Amino acid sequence: MAAAGSVKPPLWLLAELTYRCPLHCAFCSNPVDYASHRDELGTDEWMRVFREARAMGAVQLGFSGGEPLLRDDLEDLVGEARRLGFYTNLITSGVGLTPQRAKALKDAGLDHIQLSFQDSTRELNDFLSSTRTFELKSRVARTIKDLSYPMVLNCVMHRYNLPHVGRIVEMAEEMGAEFLELANVQYYGWAWVNRQALMPSREALAQAEALVDEHRARLQGRMKILWVAPDYAEARPKPCMAGWGSVFLVVAPDGLALPCHSARMLPMEFPNVRAQSVAQIWRDSPGFNAYRGEHWMNDTCRSCPEHGKDHGGCRCQSFLLTGDAAATDPVCGKSPAHGKVQSLVDAAALPGGDAVPIRFVPGARRAGQLVFRTD
Numbered sequence: 001m002a003a004a005g006s007v008k009p010p011l012w013l014l015a016e017l018t019y020r021c022p023l024h025c026a027f028c029s030n031p032v033d034y035a036s037h038r039d040e041l042g043t044d045e046w047m048r049v050f051r052e053a054r055a056m057g058a059v060q061l062g063f064s065g066g067e068p069l070l071r072d073d074l075e076d077l078v079g080e081a082r083r084l085g086f087y088t089n090l091i092t093s094g095v096g097l098t099p100q101r102a103k104a105l106k107d108a109g110l111d112h113i114q115l116s117f118q119d120s121t122r123e124l125n126d127f128l129s130s131t132r133t134f135e136l137k138s139r140v141a142r143t144i145k146d147l148s149y150p151m152v153l154n155c156v157m158h159r160y161n162l163p164h165v166g167r168i169v170e171m172a173e174e175m176g177a178e179f180l181e182l183a184n185v186q187y188y189g190w191a192w193v194n195r196q197a198l199m200p201s202r203e204a205l206a207q208a209e210a211l212v213d214e215h216r217a218r219l220q221g222r223m224k225i226l227w228v229a230p231d232y233a234e235a236r237p238k239p240c241m242a243g244w245g246s247v248f249l250v251v252a253p254d255g256l257a258l259p260c261h262s263a264r265m266l267p268m269e270f271p272n273v274r275a276q277s278v279a280q281i282w283r284d285s286p287g288f289n290a291y292r293g294e295h296w297m298n299d300t301c302r303s304c305p306e307h308g309k310d311h312g313g314c315r316c317q318s319f320l321l322t323g324d325a326a327a328t329d330p331v332c333g334k335s336p337a338h339g340k341v342q343s344l345v346d347a348a349a350l351p352g353g354d355a356v357p358i359r360f361v362p363g364a365r366r367a368g369q370l371v372f373r374t375d
């Protein structure tokens with residue numbers, strides 16, 4: 001375990017203000033039992049967390065959710081974050097971002113807005129989110145530009161919208177985005193439940209990536225495009241969170257402090273900001289020290305020359321695929337469970353395989369169930 005004195009401070013604080021959300025995205029990374037975590041931190045509690053994280057050296061503060069705009073105190077929280085000297089970022093579906101509210105957030109000092117789209121077409125955007133929000137998001141994009149915020153558009157990519165990737169890039173260009181993040185779906189939360197339906201074939205991924213490369217060259221100097229590779233189809237795992245307890249601190253709506261947004265489903269204890277200071281949590285809690293550094297690695301990871309680069313991959317992925325959070329990430333070709341990942345990707349290419357349209361039935365989702373329906 002790293003000695004408490006040698007632990008570097010967190011740089012990035014992600015404040016998940018609420019799990020509540022007007023959208024019902026099939027790939028949402030929120031916990032599937034989110035309805036049972038309703039005891040949200042209050043304004044003063046959040047401000048204390050911000051002060052403590054900033055005092056440790058954190059510089060970036062992301063307001064996320066759920067939908068953070070559902071919090072009436074968002075402007076106050078942004079104002080306090082700004083006063084403390086954070087660079088602030090709102091991660092939003094756009095629902096609730098009226099021109100008045102966008103202006104109030106600007107006045108409070110918000111630096112940057114990341115707006116999510118589900119697709120370039122109204123049909124698929126609305127289908128995947130189980131809401132009619134495409135037109136609204138387009139209006140919100142105009143509001144963001146009108147107020148001269150730097151604009152980041154984000155689109156989660158999967159087998160349904162990968163064939164539209166060129167059109168998604170053009171849509172972002174037309175909207176004047178400075179930055180487009182095309183994030184291939186990561187299989188946690190609801191996306192894990194819907195994994196078979198969402199997973200694309202290797203061919204679809206390769207075609208989409210080649211097209212993105214063409215657009216990237218064309219748009220050089222005007223819009224940056226980030227392609228977040230789907231690590232199931234890669235030979236080596238992603239350096240998840242740049243290493244556990246390394247730079248990234250998530251505080252969930254009920255105050256649970258986590259090294260990543262998915263970690264609450266791991267079979268281990270995490271501390272709560274209601275009971276401990278951010279400094280105690282970050283430096284001393286067993287949860288944050290469990291997979292920090294290299295002490296926890298098995299021989300496969302420890303003897304691998306790449307472990308300083310990939311930090312052994314993703315603990316949540318290892319747990320979901322093997323039942324052991326300390327196992328080598330099965331995305332890695334050196335993992336004994338790598339065949340499992342390969343079979344999942346291979347199955348996505350089978351004709352007629354899993355191409356079943358999926359829908360949330362909102363009432364059922366609240367009860368923690370997902371209902372598949374064939375149209």
Ligand code: FES
Nearest residue numbers: 240260314315316
């Ligand atoms: Fe939790 Fe990777 S998502 S460690």
